[in-house]
Amino acid sequence: MVNCGRNFVPDVExxxxxxxxxxxxxxxxxxxxxxSLPAVEPFRKGLNDLMGVCQHVLDTFEKSMRKYRAQREEEMQ
Known part of the structure; x- marks a missing residue:
């Protein structure tokens, strides 16, 4: 995942x-x-981007679980 992120930062070789x-x-x-770009800047950006991706995955998973549980409750009634 780190290697993929470097494609978005042109100053990272x-x-x-x-x-x-x-x-x-x-x-x-x-x-x-x-x-002269310090390596810490793209590293921080990459970590922040990764946190955003992880949050999106978590949100999508939780939304799907709520939908699944609601469907199961309807089927049980």
């Missing part, structure tokens, strides 16, 4: 990540930018 080990809760990120 490379973006990648690796998980050090499945048993560890650590992720290493590498962001290489063009010019």
């Amino acid at each position: 490379f973006c990648g990540y690796c998980i050090t080990h499945p048993s560890e809760s650590k992720i290493n990120f590498r962001i290489q930018t063009r010019g």
Whole structure:
């Protein structure tokens, strides 16, 4: 998902990540930018965009669950 996000930021030359080990809760990120843009700026933007995507998925899921439960209640009556 991080690699997909770099397509929207023209000043990012490379973006990648690796998980050090499945048993560890650590992720290493590498962001290489063009010019004088600090890597922290596209990193923050990417995280904010990811939070927006996650919120949309959660909202869509909850809406579908409400609809499903309402249909089940109608069928039970």
